[in-house]
Amino acid sequence: MMVLANLHRAAEPAVAPRRVTVLGSTGSVGCNTLDVMAHHKDRFVVEALTAGRNVDRLVEQAIAVRARLAVIADPDAYDALKAGLAGTGIEAAAGPAAVVEAAQRPSDFVMAAIVGAAGLEPTLAATRRGAKVAFANKECLVCAGALMMALVRDSGATLLPVDSEHSAIFQVFDFDKRAGIRRLILTASGGPFRQWSREAMVAVTPRQAVAHPTWSMGAKISVDSASMMNKGLEIIEAHHLFAMPEDAIDVVVHPQSVIHSMVEYVDGSVLAQMGTPDMRTPIAFALAWPGRIETAAQRLDLAQCRELTFEAPDPERFPALRLAREALRAGGGAPTILNAANEIAVQAFLTGRIGFLGIERVVEEALTRLPHDAPADVAEVRQIDLAARRTADQIIATRVGSIDA
Numbered sequence: 001m002m003v004l005a006n007l008h009r010a011a012e013p014a015v016a017p018r019r020v021t022v023l024g025s026t027g028s029v030g031c032n033t034l035d036v037m038a039h040h041k042d043r044f045v046v047e048a049l050t051a052g053r054n055v056d057r058l059v060e061q062a063i064a065v066r067a068r069l070a071v072i073a074d075p076d077a078y079d080a081l082k083a084g085l086a087g088t089g090i091e092a093a094a095g096p097a098a099v100v101e102a103a104q105r106p107s108d109f110v111m112a113a114i115v116g117a118a119g120l121e122p123t124l125a126a127t128r129r130g131a132k133v134a135f136a137n138k139e140c141l142v143c144a145g146a147l148m149m150a151l152v153r154d155s156g157a158t159l160l161p162v163d164s165e166h167s168a169i170f171q172v173f174d175f176d177k178r179a180g181i182r183r184l185i186l187t188a189s190g191g192p193f194r195q196w197s198r199e200a201m202v203a204v205t206p207r208q209a210v211a212h213p214t215w216s217m218g219a220k221i222s223v224d225s226a227s228m229m230n231k232g233l234e235i236i237e238a239h240h241l242f243a244m245p246e247d248a249i250d251v252v253v254h255p256q257s258v259i260h261s262m263v264e265y266v267d268g269s270v271l272a273q274m275g276t277p278d279m280r281t282p283i284a285f286a287l288a289w290p291g292r293i294e295t296a297a298q299r300l301d302l303a304q305c306r307e308l309t310f311e312a313p314d315p316e317r318f319p320a321l322r323l324a325r326e327a328l329r330a331g332g333g334a335p336t337i338l339n340a341a342n343e344i345a346v347q348a349f350l351t352g353r354i355g356f357l358g359i360e361r362v363v364e365e366a367l368t369r370l371p372h373d374a375p376a377d378v379a380e381v382r383q384i385d386l387a388a389r390r391t392a393d394q395i396i397a398t399r400v401g402s403i404d405a
Contacts, residue, residue, distance in 0.1 A: 017045045020287070021105055023122050024113035025049040026057040028218045029136040029162065032279045033111045033287070034061060040293055047107040050099045050114070050122070053077060059084030066090075069105065071098045073118070100125045109287065111162070112137050115220055116343050117385050120144060124378060127157045134286035136162040138230075138237045143336045144381045145240035159241065160286040165234055166241060167282035168260035168273035173242060184244055185262040185270070186234055187254040188313065189213060191226040194255065198317055204356035206349060213255070223346045227359055228313060232324025236335050239328060246328045251321065253311045258300065276300050319360050327367060332374035333384040334367060340388035341366035348396050358396075366391045
């Protein structure tokens with residue numbers, strides 16, 4: 001399949017320095033990306049950095065790495081950005097269109113780390129010009145997977161997954177002999193509520209939900225991990241990225257987060273990628289691909305791994321996995337609705353408007369209310385996304401209290 005050839009095609013060794021743009025530089029993945037590059041200053045130079053609202057950190061980062069351009073998505077923060085960069089020679093810009101323009105700048109490599117659907121258009125812009133695109137934004141493939149993979153094929157871009165699970169699969173997936181692959185096995189930590197009952201989860205607080213037991217992540221991703229919606233989104237992402245059917249993508253709970261995912265072959269072999277739970281490892285793999293570079297991540301000491309345990313996810317306590325699989329099977333705009341409704345519901349939970357169990361109920365009702373027509377282009381993806389957000393907001397507004405029952 002040509003898309004997969006683009007994903008894994010042979011490449012010449014990188015000639016240092018590699019010019020890099022980081023979309024979403026102030027988030028967890030963005031900060032870790034800059035940390036990895038800081039240990040290899042001779043290998044990377046920064047073309048552009050973008051952020052959503054954290055103008056102070058963006059200014060600090062841009063000056064530290066001597067970026068050519070810094071963009072803040074919030075137009076109201078432009079004056080603060082410009083003032084902070086005064087006298088540095090670093091260009092300043094603001095607004096969503098400027099973020100897309102940053103993705104179009106002539107960099108060799110783009111780290112797409114903007115959380116949520118807001119990262120879709122900048123990531124597509126980088127893909128369209130044929131760049132090497134490392135993406136931590138799973139929503140791009142969830143919302144517009146067919147469109148994005150067609151764009152990869154047509155543009156000759158290279159997609160490099162940064163999610164630890166998909167990076168792991170990428171590293172052990174035999175692209176040249178895919179007929180020998182039986183299934184993909186995504187591992188999940190199980191989140192902070194892995195052993196909680198449904199009754200106990202009714203009273204979950206945002207503070208509890210963002211306290212991930214093994215990974216350090218932003219609030220939205222941490223809540224998705226707690227509900228296991230992140231694993232549902234990863235199933236959809238893996239379907240598009242590796243051209244595997246939904247029923248050939250399994251999930252297993254692995255609380256130690258040492259094995260990051262596995263590929264099972266038809267002869268019974270299971271190949272796993274292992275390491276400590278540190279995002280700098282998959283980030284470094286993407287930055288240096290097709291080579292490898294050192295990181296400051298703690299090394300895995302197998303002698304200290306007293307046990308590695310595995311269990312099946314509980315679909316009764318964590319129905320988000322079921323919702324994601326149903327959306328993938330439904331196809332069309334269903335995954336876009338799933339993602340948009342989830343974003344609205346997670347934000348409502350974080351701000352105290354609904355309870356933790358209300359998240360899945362908002363998503364399920366939005367999927368029920370809206371048609372699943374397939375988007376023909378990015379404009380239609382945006383329309384479906386907006387309709388789902390409005391519907392989710394209406395569900396929350398009209399069912400406050402009952403949505404958590």
